[in-house]
Amino acid sequence: MDRTERFYKIELLLRSRGCVSFDALQGELAVSPATLKRDLQYLRDRLAAPIVYDRFDNGYRFEAATDNAKTARHELPGMWFSEKEIHALLTMHQLMAGLDDDGVLSRHLQPMLDKLQGMLGADESEARELMRRVKVISTARRRVPSRHFELLGSALVQRKRVWLRYFKRSDRSVSEREVSPQRLVNYRNTWYLDAWCHASEGLRRFALDAVQEARLLETRARHVAVKELEADLDAGYGIYGGGAKVKWATLVFSAEAAQWVANEEWHAQQKARWLDDGRYELQVPYSDPTELAMDILRHGDSVVVAGDKALAAAIAERLKNAARLYA
Template sequence: MDRTERFYKIELLLRSRGCVSFAALRDELAVSPATLKRDLQYLRDRLNAPIVYDAFDNGYRFDTTAAARGERHELPGMWFSENEIHALLTMHQLLAGLDDDGVLSRHLQPMLERLQGMLGADAAESRELMRRIKVIGTARRRVPSRWFELLGSALVQRRRIWLRYFKRSDRRESEREVSPQRLVHYRGTWYLDAWCHASDGLRRFALDAVREAKLLEAKAKNVPVRELEAALDAGYGIYGGGDTKVKWATLLFNADAAQWVASEEWHPQQKARHLADGRYELQVPYADATELTMDILRHGDSVTVAGDKALAAAIALRLKSALSRYA
């Protein structure tokens, strides 16, 4: 029987029998005297259980004066084992690495304190664990917390949003009404996938490019998840597809690069195989070559594009342009 089960057992025994001796509790729980003492102390100090020792009846019971004052004690409806608590604290620390301006922490902090309290004497250990989890992010584009919270609230409430949005491709601002569908975290920043009522289609908006946002009363248009994934996740990276036809790129990595790339997922639907000469062939779908080009260039002379003449030409042009700057 773990500690959580013991707490509920103690609660049940005291409620059903009224007053229970130390020896009876120990026999029912099959624990040592020291363990039972710690459990009783924990219930009193951490969970505010009004357990008192009755010298006359030589046993433990709930304080009747607390009930008379209208104070009702209930154990929490959900419990976690110590391993589960440690896992949740670790998850909290991982989320903190994605948390701009403490948006998530403000809402999760009460739960965090409760989880640490449930660990009792191991709270210091949990804090030490959290200090040993580190998330390193590079080139992060921070999102103002007011937009993240407003858009997240609209997503949950299924309401429309008015946006004033800066589009980097033409360096212009536009106003539009959108129905939020999901929030996406990708490569250090947040995006909103939404149905744009101005263009009458699904669009992806970078939250750091939102200049102004307002919650509207109108109900959001709902787009099925499968339709959302088909439209925005089919292509490569953040340029998922939209109205553009998806093509496939074939990349050939040399044997040295293959040791690393073979362990990477460039796209959920990628196709890959090791070649007899040690090279690694990777095929990925793409609709817009912008991000794929950047990732190919990242591998320099370790990779070549096979078959796709347009993509290969674009890579060659970028390399020539870069080389000219260092001539």
């Protein structure tokens, strides 16, 4: 544990325990008495930490906050987290590791996570045990080559254009495009790139697992405001949210299914209400019915599409086709 980590650890211990003896501090930090004395002196004199020795409790604590600015809540400069926040961040690391088989995100964040572990004073075995306490189960994950993820992430940060060779699944075609990356999106365990496509002169969403080849260009990327991105790509339902014309679907769930659906967010702009008979009505915007239809079909006979005749007919046709396969 280096000196900076010890400073954060001392602050964390005093803030979480209130009053800590010299022996307890020394044991947690695994340093000599002389080193601990120098650390406490440095915190007081150079970093203005209001650490005082309490003779009654035989330990060190922060001086009680008063109106005096010197004794107001003290925080070290730079990164600061509480113990609960550190545990939450380590848990998030496990979540990202589950979404990121190639380890790209985890690798870039590892230096910060090592610092957090040092602040907690946990050894390697304790850190591994913490990670095992969080399990992420993902299904239908589409993996992305790490070289593509890193290149596109770098282009996004540097505001550079990218050349792509892209496979379009709908018609099984391959095209070459020059794009200006705007946003990386992780949706249902799959990564997408929102970008301005210079060939079609519009915003498009690309599945990263369908990128066959990518090359960073030196040309400055076109900038698109976040509000424009959201209006163009997020207005409708799911990953097919783009489209100029947005319609609203009204879904009525049975009283049994409502117990789960009522706690789900299908869209940020959704509208919902309970009906008198215990059923649940959910209204969601959509422009392309592809993904919405899949989510409706997932609920089988527990949901009915109300009002939207075209969507209801499409769902009915899909159910008939599925039933014929099992006839």
